Amino acid sequence: xSKYTRFLAAAAAGALALSLAACSSxxxxxxxxDTATAPLLTLGQFVEPASFDPATAQEGNAFPYYQAVYDALxxxxxxxxxxxxxxxxxxxxxxxxxxxLTLRDDVTFTDGTAFDADAAVANIxxxxxxxxxxxxQASAIESVSAPDKTTLVISLTEPDPALEYSLASSLGLMGxxxxxxxxxxxxxxxxxxxxxxxxxxxxxxxxFVRNDDYWGDALPYDSVKFLLLxxxxxxxxxxxxxQINAGIFTVPTSVAELEASNFEVLSQTLDWxxxxxxxxxxxxxxxxxxxxxxxxxxxSIDKEGLLESVGQGRGELSNQIFPSTALSYxxxxxxxxxxDYDPERARELLAEAGYAEGFTLNMPIGPxxxxxxxxxxxxxxxxxxxxxxxxxFGPGQLIPALLGGKHEITYxxxxxxxxxxxxxxxxxxxxxxxxxxxxxxxxxALIDQFQVAASDDERTEIGQQINKYLVxxxxxxxxxxxxxxxxxxxxxxxxxxxxxxxPSIYNYTPAN
Amino acid sequence: MLSxxxxxxxxxxxxxxxxxxxxxxxxxxxxxxIARAILGEQATEAQVAAKTVELGLDRPLHVRYxxxxxxxxxxxxxxxxxxxxxxxxxLLTRLPVTLSLLIATTIVAAIIAFGLGIAAAxxxxxxDRVVQVLSVLGYAIPGFLVxxxxxxxxxxxxxxxxxxxxxxxxTDPAGWLRTMILPIAALSLGAxxxxxxxxxxAMIDVLRADYVRTLRSRGLSEREIIFKHVLxxxxxxxxxxxxxxxVGLLGGAIVVEQIFALxxxxxxxxxxTSRGDIPxxxxxxxxTALIVATVNLLVDLAVGLLNxxxxxx
Numbered sequence: 001x002s003k004y005t006r007f008l009a010a011a012a013a014g015a016l017a018l019s020l021a022a023c024s025s026x027x028x029x030x031x032x033x034d035t036a037t038a039p040l041l042t043l044g045q046f047v048e049p050a051s052f053d054p055a056t057a058q059e060g061n062a063f064p065y066y067q068a069v070y071d072a073l074x075x076x077x078x079x080x081x082x083x084x085x086x087x088x089x090x091x092x093x094x095x096x097x098x099x100x101l102t103l104r105d106d107v108t109f110t111d112g113t114a115f116d117a118d119a120a121v122a123n124i125x126x127x128x129x130x131x132x133x134x135x136x137q138a139s140a141i142e143s144v145s146a147p148d149k150t151t152l153v154i155s156l157t158e159p160d161p162a163l164e165y166s167l168a169s170s171l172g173l174m175g176x177x178x179x180x181x182x183x184x185x186x187x188x189x190x191x192x193x194x195x196x197x198x199x200x201x202x203x204x205x206x207x208f209v210r211n212d213d214y215w216g217d218a219l220p221y222d223s224v225k226f227l228l229l230x231x232x233x234x235x236x237x238x239x240x241x242x243q244i245n246a247g248i249f250t251v252p253t254s255v256a257e258l259e260a261s262n263f264e265v266l267s268q269t270l271d272w273x274x275x276x277x278x279x280x281x282x283x284x285x286x287x288x289x290x291x292x293x294x295x296x297x298x299x300s301i302d303k304e305g306l307l308e309s310v311g312q313g314r315g316e317l318s319n320q321i322f323p324s325t326a327l328s329y330x331x332x333x334x335x336x337x338x339x340d341y342d343p344e345r346a347r348e349l350l351a352e353a354g355y356a357e358g359f360t361l362n363m364p365i366g367p368x369x370x371x372x373x374x375x376x377x378x379x380x381x382x383x384x385x386x387x388x389x390x391x392x393f394g395p396g397q398l399i400p401a402l403l404g405g406k407h408e409i410t411y412x413x414x415x416x417x418x419x420x421x422x423x424x425x426x427x428x429x430x431x432x433x434x435x436x437x438x439x440x441x442x443x444x445a446l447i448d449q450f451q452v453a454a455s456d457d458e459r460t461e462i463g464q465q466i467n468k469y470l471v472x473x474x475x476x477x478x479x480x481x482x483x484x485x486x487x488x489x490x491x492x493x494x495x496x497x498x499x500x501x502x503p504s505i506y507n508y509t510p511a512n
Numbered sequence: 513m514l515s516x517x518x519x520x521x522x523x524x525x526x527x528x529x530x531x532x533x534x535x536x537x538x539x540x541x542x543x544x545x546i547a548r549a550i551l552g553e554q555a556t557e558a559q560v561a562a563k564t565v566e567l568g569l570d571r572p573l574h575v576r577y578x579x580x581x582x583x584x585x586x587x588x589x590x591x592x593x594x595x596x597x598x599x600x601x602x603l604l605t606r607l608p609v610t611l612s613l614l615i616a617t618t619i620v621a622a623i624i625a626f627g628l629g630i631a632a633a634x635x636x637x638x639x640d641r642v643v644q645v646l647s648v649l650g651y652a653i654p655g656f657l658v659x660x661x662x663x664x665x666x667x668x669x670x671x672x673x674x675x676x677x678x679x680x681x682x683t684d685p686a687g688w689l690r691t692m693i694l695p696i697a698a699l700s701l702g703a704x705x706x707x708x709x710x711x712x713x714a715m716i717d718v719l720r721a722d723y724v725r726t727l728r729s730r731g732l733s734e735r736e737i738i739f740k741h742v743l744x745x746x747x748x749x750x751x752x753x754x755x756x757x758x759v760g761l762l763g764g765a766i767v768v769e770q771i772f773a774l775x776x777x778x779x780x781x782x783x784x785t786s787r788g789d790i791p792x793x794x795x796x797x798x799x800t801a802l803i804v805a806t807v808n809l810l811v812d813l814a815v816g817l818l819n820x821x822x823x824x825x
Binding site for chain 1: 545606667783
């Protein structure tokens with residue numbers, strides 16, 4: 001060999017030897033099964049918290065980051081029921097405009113400040129002005145007060161059926177009042193939660209370690225690490241190579257791959273998919289003012305085909321925007337064959353409404369959905385005489401344009417919530433997803449009744465009427481409700497959290 | 513030599529200025545609803561309007577550009593819209609990751625490519641043909657495919673190397689090497705292929721030259737001829753191609769960083785661009801232009817040192 005090639009071979013051998021020698025197993029150590037605690041839980045995520053200020057906490061995927069360091073006033077159990085947390089009990093007054101909570105007196109924040117009603121007041125008032133993404137959770141709050149150290153009174157301008165849910169969500173997160181005002185809180189959380197933030201590499205990983213002074217029941221893991229893996233393939237590889245114990249997977253094709261590799265995949269219904277008919281008053285497109293036209297559009301789409309091709313079959317056909325856990329949900333609406341795929345009947349409806357010649361429909365196109373989807377929709381619409389024109393949007397631009405009231409319709413996958421939040425987000429006159437503010441006296445009356453209903457039975461009755469109204473009048477063109485996937489490597493037992501994209505941090509235990 | 517570089521530096525600076533104007537205009541002219549994207553779906557129109565004014569987005573484009581330019585010249589590129597970081601921080605914390613990847617890849621690619629190119633040119637025959645075939649393959653196979661293949665084999669099946677993650681060189685050199693082996697292997701393939709071909713071609717040309725025949729007839733050993741005379745004249749092409757490849761690697765690094773979850777500039781490019789975090793994107797565009805300009809300068813320097821004829825232009 002020439003001197004040159006000999007050197008090259010030696011260098012290569014050296015590098016390989018070094019890497020193998022230095023190589024540890026690189027996998028997350030499986031927790032021991034015969035102790036109550038385990039050293040480390042590693043979770044894969046694709047979002048990170050924009051700021052650790054509790055007033056800016058996002059629900060859904062990012063929420064566990066906040067749960068690790070902050071406690072909320074109320075806790076949502078995995079099945080969605082409400083449990084005491086920093087508040088031990090709570091009651092409404094007779095006209096539902098005042099909620100009085102009794103707070104724990106034995107909780108201290110990690111900076112030594114005591115948690116009391118004054119701290120709670122400071123948190124809620126900070127929340128109202130901080131401009132975080134969940135600010136609307138406080139929209140009905142008129143004032144908060146602390147008559148004594150363990151009593152918190154929230155006064156509302158009008159009843160808010162979702163208030164208790166909000167107090168178990170971002171609104172109810174409690175940070176140390178001393179830390180709330182400072183800039184540091186964005187990167188250094190100060191709460192009373194089961195963990196403290198040990199190390200954060202923005203864009204890469206967050207490590208939390210056990211808070212030894214935690215007031216509540218200790219969680220099984222001494223340490224929890226979140227790895228930020230925005231690419232779905234990277235996340236799958238991390239699970240398969242043992243770098244994470246569990247993670248969320250949003251691409252429908254991932255599930256087949258994970259199941260083939262013998263990972264446990266847990267699923268729950270999380271979102272609904274279909275059309276939002278923004279322009280129900282016919283401002284931009286007069287055709288959409290007629291509910292028969294909207295119904296025709298809905299039944300002209302081969303929703304089963306879309307679910308199979310784009311959704312990989314991960315979901316159920318549906319006609320309603322309420323999840324099965326909501327009071328307004330009615331299983332019969334889903335089996336109503338009136339909304340089955342039927343291009344013939346669609347043509348009849350359009351003719352009845354005076355659009356036998358068809359009309360033009362402008363569809364906003366975003367990069368989140370595969371182009372094949374829009375091509376299929378375009379084809380289905382053309383089959384009933386509707387010409388689809390397109391408006392293209394780049395990343396991050398579609399939703400602001402939609403919420404700005406510039407479009408008559410959109411195809412979208414949207415989160416499902418409890419009854420009142422669904423109404424406030426999608427249905428009522430000032431809902432974000434109702435930019436044209438379309439409303440109807442019958443519907444508004446039902447919404448008002450729901451708001452002041454005193455019992456779940458009443459709410460169920462009224463909610464189902466609201467649901468029926470939305471379906472009968474084709475306010476939305478719902479195709480399906482889709483399943484979200486969460487996979488674990490078998491070393492972890494986890495309970496899914498109802499209507500939350502990822503399990504709460506309290507829901508993990510080492511497997512036996 | 514000095515005026516050579518003074519002119520090059522002035523050119524690079526004016527290039528960066530032009531790039532900043534074009535990027536700023538393109539980014540902000542097509543951006544509607546920045547305030548809405550920051551505040552989220554639940555914000556009211558009033559809040560969105562207030563945020564728009566707060567960010568200064570209601571003022572004319574050229575006014576905002578000059579403001580941006582003047583603070584950029586003092587080293588302040590603004591703050592990210594979506595995270596509580598300064599743009600400079602967001603980029604500089606990630607720059608070392610990408611730079612270590614790119615530099616290591618370039619060094620590996622240079623060694624292997626020059627080795628293969630020289631061997632192919634000197635020995636010819638079957639070795640030459642093998643190198644040429646490998647070059648075509650290396651050029652044709654997409655980098656991400658190689659990356660995924662390497663991950664499946666070495667990380668998932670053999671569990672020898674980690675599938676994702678990055679350990680800084682300064683924290684733990686052995687750990688850095690472990691997390692970098694697969695990304696470098698994936699990224700270097702295309703660069704090796706292109707550079708090896710160039711080196712081989714240039715070497716063959718020079719080896720045919722008259723003065724080489726003269727050197728041989730004077731009795732110099734083949735090794736001395738190759739390494740003391742031919743290589744120096746042939747490598748300016750190779751070095752130029754390597755420089756071009758480095759710039760191409762910047763793009764390839766985006767894909768590799770995504771697949772291996774390396775917290776570098778590539779992931780910034782994807783994450784912050786899809787969110788519409790324009791200040792960070794502007795910073796990224798400028799930083800990339802700076803890197804490219806620097807690489808071009810270094811290549812010019814190297815070629816100038818290797819080949820005195822180039823210094824005249």
